[in-house]
Amino acid sequence: MNDYVVEAKSVEKTLGRGAGEVQALRGVDLALRRGELTLLMGPSGSGKTTLLLVLGCMLTPSSGSVTVCGTPTAGADKEALARIRREHVGFVFQSYHLFPTLTAAQNVQLALDIRGEHGRRAAEKSREALAMVGLEPKANSLPGGLSGGEQQRVAIARALVANPSVVLADEPTGALDGKNGQTIMRILADTAHERERAVLVVTHDPRVVPYADRIVEIEDGLIVQERPGETDRPRMPKTVPFRM
Amino acid sequence: MSLVLTLASRNLFHDRLRFVATMVGIVFSVVLVMIQMGLFLGFGRMVTTMIDHASADFWILPKGAKCFEDPSLLDVKLRDRVATMEGVSWAVPLVIGFSDWRLESGEVTPVFIVSADLRDGSLQPFNVVDGNVQALTQGANVAVDRSYFDRLGVSSVGSTAEIRGRKVRVVAITDGIRSFATTPYVFVDLKNARNYTGTPRDRASSVLVRLKDDADREKVLSAIRAEAGDAEVLTSDDFRSRSRSFWLFGTGAGAALFAGALLGVIVGTVIVAQTLYSSTKDHLSEFATLRAMGSSNAYIYGVIIYQALINAVVGFAIAAGIGFIVVQMTAKSALPIVITPWLMAALFALTVVMCVASGIGAIIRVVRIDPATVFMR
Numbered sequence: 001m002n003d004y005v006v007e008a009k010s011v012e013k014t015l016g017r018g019a020g021e022v023q024a025l026r027g028v029d030l031a032l033r034r035g036e037l038t039l040l041m042g043p044s045g046s047g048k049t050t051l052l053l054v055l056g057c058m059l060t061p062s063s064g065s066v067t068v069c070g071t072p073t074a075g076a077d078k079e080a081l082a083r084i085r086r087e088h089v090g091f092v093f094q095s096y097h098l099f100p101t102l103t104a105a106q107n108v109q110l111a112l113d114i115r116g117e118h119g120r121r122a123a124e125k126s127r128e129a130l131a132m133v134g135l136e137p138k139a140n141s142l143p144g145g146l147s148g149g150e151q152q153r154v155a156i157a158r159a160l161v162a163n164p165s166v167v168l169a170d171e172p173t174g175a176l177d178g179k180n181g182q183t184i185m186r187i188l189a190d191t192a193h194e195r196e197r198a199v200l201v202v203t204h205d206p207r208v209v210p211y212a213d214r215i216v217e218i219e220d221g222l223i224v225q226e227r228p229g230e231t232d233r234p235r236m237p238k239t240v241p242f243r244m
Numbered sequence: 245m246s247l248v249l250t251l252a253s254r255n256l257f258h259d260r261l262r263f264v265a266t267m268v269g270i271v272f273s274v275v276l277v278m279i280q281m282g283l284f285l286g287f288g289r290m291v292t293t294m295i296d297h298a299s300a301d302f303w304i305l306p307k308g309a310k311c312f313e314d315p316s317l318l319d320v321k322l323r324d325r326v327a328t329m330e331g332v333s334w335a336v337p338l339v340i341g342f343s344d345w346r347l348e349s350g351e352v353t354p355v356f357i358v359s360a361d362l363r364d365g366s367l368q369p370f371n372v373v374d375g376n377v378q379a380l381t382q383g384a385n386v387a388v389d390r391s392y393f394d395r396l397g398v399s400s401v402g403s404t405a406e407i408r409g410r411k412v413r414v415v416a417i418t419d420g421i422r423s424f425a426t427t428p429y430v431f432v433d434l435k436n437a438r439n440y441t442g443t444p445r446d447r448a449s450s451v452l453v454r455l456k457d458d459a460d461r462e463k464v465l466s467a468i469r470a471e472a473g474d475a476e477v478l479t480s481d482d483f484r485s486r487s488r489s490f491w492l493f494g495t496g497a498g499a500a501l502f503a504g505a506l507l508g509v510i511v512g513t514v515i516v517a518q519t520l521y522s523s524t525k526d527h528l529s530e531f532a533t534l535r536a537m538g539s540s541n542a543y544i545y546g547v548i549i550y551q552a553l554i555n556a557v558v559g560f561a562i563a564a565g566i567g568f569i570v571v572q573m574t575a576k577s578a579l580p581i582v583i584t585p586w587l588m589a590a591l592f593a594l595t596v597v598m599c600v601a602s603g604i605g606a607i608i609r610v611v612r613i614d615p616a617t618v619f620m621r
């Protein structure tokens with residue numbers, strides 16, 4: 001087995017129908033490794049979100065293949081794809097997508113709940129995940145009572161609590177000011193480096209570049225450049241698998 | 245505990261107005277069904293009151309008689325033959341029929357005459373609250389129910405009136421012998437019953453048969469049947485169900501009650517389906533988020549079904565409270581609404597089924613969501 005958590009080969013994706021048809025991806029090869037934070041950058045409409053959704057098994061490629069943790073996704077139905085997401089993928093959305101009627105702790109716990117983990121142990125794990133993003137004191141607040149940065153930290157805790165192998169974040173700092181953006185990026189970088197996850201961050205924001213181990217540039221549905229980031233991390237991290 | 249219930253209840257109570265609308269829909273529907281079915285049960289009980297209160301073993305009836313009130317007659321000679329048969333303790337003729345009651349004020353109102361027989365187990369006034377039924381055997385005495393005092397223009401034992409020109413005197417008063425046809429029952433003795441209803445001496449409406457304790461029911465029944473010729477011989481149970489099915493289904497009264505109940509179910513289902521659907525639509529992005537997080541469809545259906553169940557439980561509780569009040573209010577009326585534990589259980593099951601079925605629309609909507617929409621904005 002290789003070190004890749006997610007691997008996309010020759011992925012093409014056509015969106016829309018008829019006259020509105022757009023070829024959003026035109027043959028993309030991309031692999032995400034444990035312990036590495038990859039930045040995916042490119043102009044608006046270049047296919048970043050589409051690629052992230054294909055890697056996260058929310059969209060199926062029109063052609064090409066995607067393998068998640070050794071499982072090929074070809075031919076999987078919606079329910080099977082949901083299962084792969086449940087077992088391996090954590091998402092962070094630009095606009096948080098927290099449940100407004102649940103507390104911060106419950107929002108995090110929801111990620112365990114859908115995996116069939118209930119009760120006190122689940123509640124404890126959720127608190128720990130909140131503590132990890134520095135939000136334990138706000139565990140009982142509703143999202144409406146939290147700042148944007150805090151909400152995004154709750155969303156990250158939710159994405160991480162079930163220990164996914166890969167974390168996919170679409171413009172996680174897009175709605176945040178500089179300081180909050182730095183906090184979020186710090187947490188995501190730690191997730192990659194200390195917790196040995198594969199992390200992909202889609203961004204427009206040049207301020208996040210210092211956190212990248214690798215930067216991938218996409219344009220018009222094609223990867224045009226791949227270069228090492230500015231961190232001093234080795235390109236190939238340790239191969240010791242990490243489980244919490 | 246799973247968060248499904250939490251999520252479901254928050255989704256519901258978050259929008260108070262919609263929750264109230266849902267409750268109004270469920271409560272309206274359940275109360276409507278409850279009243280229709282309670283009327284059905286009440287009516288079903290009422291049409292067999294007389295049969296219930298005569299503890300006869302068999303009823304000999306003119307061929308094709310559909311109910312206690314059936315006006316057809318049979319030959320009374322049959323009674324004499326049956327009375328002497330082996331295993332028969334007694335056989336008494338019963339005469340019933342409409343007559344006219346003239347109040348002291350001169351007003352005339354129709355009444356339903358029932359011949360009383362004071363033998364143990366035969367048909368006689370029951371729930372007597374005043375006076376003495378024994379006095380019915382003498383002269384032109386009658387027993388009436390106090391719920392018809394106004395209608396009959398009487399107020400107590402000793403009050404008088406006229407039936408078909410003959411002066412009658414109230415000697416006994418009962419409580420709660422009401423007729424669903426709203427014509428008051430008047431108990432008189434057999435001879436007077438013939439006079440008041442114009443029934444010839446050799447005729448009777450039916451014959452009540454009581455067996456000896458050690459008699460072989462089946463044997464006696466077939467012996468009487470052999471003797472009865474054209475007349476029909478029914479057990480009390482058979483006669484009860486025949487009366488009930490005649491009044492409830494032969495007349496269309498039962499069908500009307502069921503149609504009302506069905507209407508209630510339809511209205512309730514449509515309202516709940518509508519509110520659940522719109523609630524689900526409002527929370528679509530949350531359901532999409534759940535799906536993006538990798539939740540199974542079953543988990544999402546769980547949220548919707550729990551919403552439906554909470555609706556059902558809360559709605560049913562309110563409806564049951566209202567039903568209780570309605571039962572209290574109609575207990576003394578001409579047609580009491582009867583609610584049995586079985587009816588309650590069936591109604592609860594119906595409410596649950598109705599609410600869950602209402603969730604189908606919402607579920608169909610939610611299956612169609614594409615989790616990618618959460619990102620593609």
Ligand SMILES: Nc1ncnc2c1ncn2[C@@H]1O[C@H](COP(=O)(O)OP(=O)(O)OP(=O)(O)O)[C@@H](O)[C@H]1O
Pocket residue numbers: 015016017020021022023024042043044045046047048049050051620
């Ligand atoms: N449902 C759709 N139907 C048709 N075309 C679509 C659809 N969704 C996206 N597209 C197109 O596909 C292309 C890639 O879109 P995508 O959202 O992946 O870009 P992006 O790089 O994430 O852009 P942005 O930086 O603005 O988020 C764009 O040209 C977009 O207009």
Ligand SMILES: [Mg+2]
Pocket residue numbers: 048049050170
């Ligand atoms: Mg995008």
